[in-house]
Amino acid sequence: MKLRFSHLRWRYWALLVLGFILALVAARQALRPLWNDPVIVVEIGGTYESMMERSTTRFSPLIRGHIWAGSPKSDARLRFIDSQFGFETPLARFLSVGFDDNVVDDLRMSPQIEPLLIDDAMKVIVDLQTQWCAKGWKPMGTQGDPTIADTPEWRAYVRQGVLPGVSFWQAGDKYQAMLILARFRDSRHLDQERYLITLAVAEPWIPFDEIEDRRLESHHFPPPLPEKGAIPCPSQPS
Structure with a gap:
């Protein structure tokens, strides 16, 4: 009798645990x-x-x-x-x-959940621009706002915190994107250099085809120029 009672109790707890596991799986699927x-x-x-x-x-x-x-x-x-x-x-x-x-x-x-270290910020910048290049977006206004690149010159430029790096991209006649990289004073990490990325996308609002690009000479603190002959989107056919 005692053996049968123990067996029934074991089955009860086994079924209870199984039911709990099945309920947990179902809840996880529902809230996937x-x-x-x-x-x-x-x-x-x-x-x-x-x-x-x-x-x-x-x-x-x-x-x-x-x-x-x-x-x-x-x-x-x-x-x-x-x-x-x-x-x-x-x-x-x-x-x-x-x-x-x-x-x-x-x-x-x-596109971040906190201000980033420069290595991480540059990874986000490069990944976005790589996606845009692969999908046919084109850099615009590069005479005044060259495409941001992960180079020592660009890192030194944004590290000074005088002006942010800004680049513009356009997708045919459908969209424009403005991408900004700026140094940011993070009160939680005062001993670290942190950076904030800003992205705006809308239908084209700057008529790049109708206006002359701003000349770099007009900048009091000009951003780094790309290397001579560099192609902003080398993966794109010419």
Whole structure:
């Protein structure tokens, strides 16, 4: 009798543990986005509703009939979707999407969750520009704002903290991107050099084809020029 009672108790605990494991697996499947990086999927000209269907994190509620901006409720990657010009960023703590009613108008973000050391900041810059080169984006206004590169000259330029590095990119006649790299005083790491990246994307707002590039001579603190003969997007066919 005692043996049977022990056997039944063992089966009871085994079934209880099994049930707990199955419940945990089911909950994990139901909440799967919480175990992966949350993603905000943005399409310029797309709708708020379409963005929310594709994204894996909560976002500010829709404000009908107004020009407004919202942001995700958690750190999130940006997945910028376009059949030709799409790209993706690292996790971002600041990510703001602008709307006209329910239509996506622009986005502004810092593709990082904290100010970065220069090595890490340059990795983000290089990765974004590599994606753009591969997808057919072109650097613009390079006479006045040369493309940011991971070179000793560029590192020395931004390290001084006088002016940020700024580069402009354009995707056909559909989008422009402004990429900024600046030194940032991080109160949590006063003994370290930290850097902030800013990215803005919208329909073209600077008519580069209609204006002369700003001349470097007009800069009181000119950014580094690329090496002679350097190709900003060597992976692109000429």
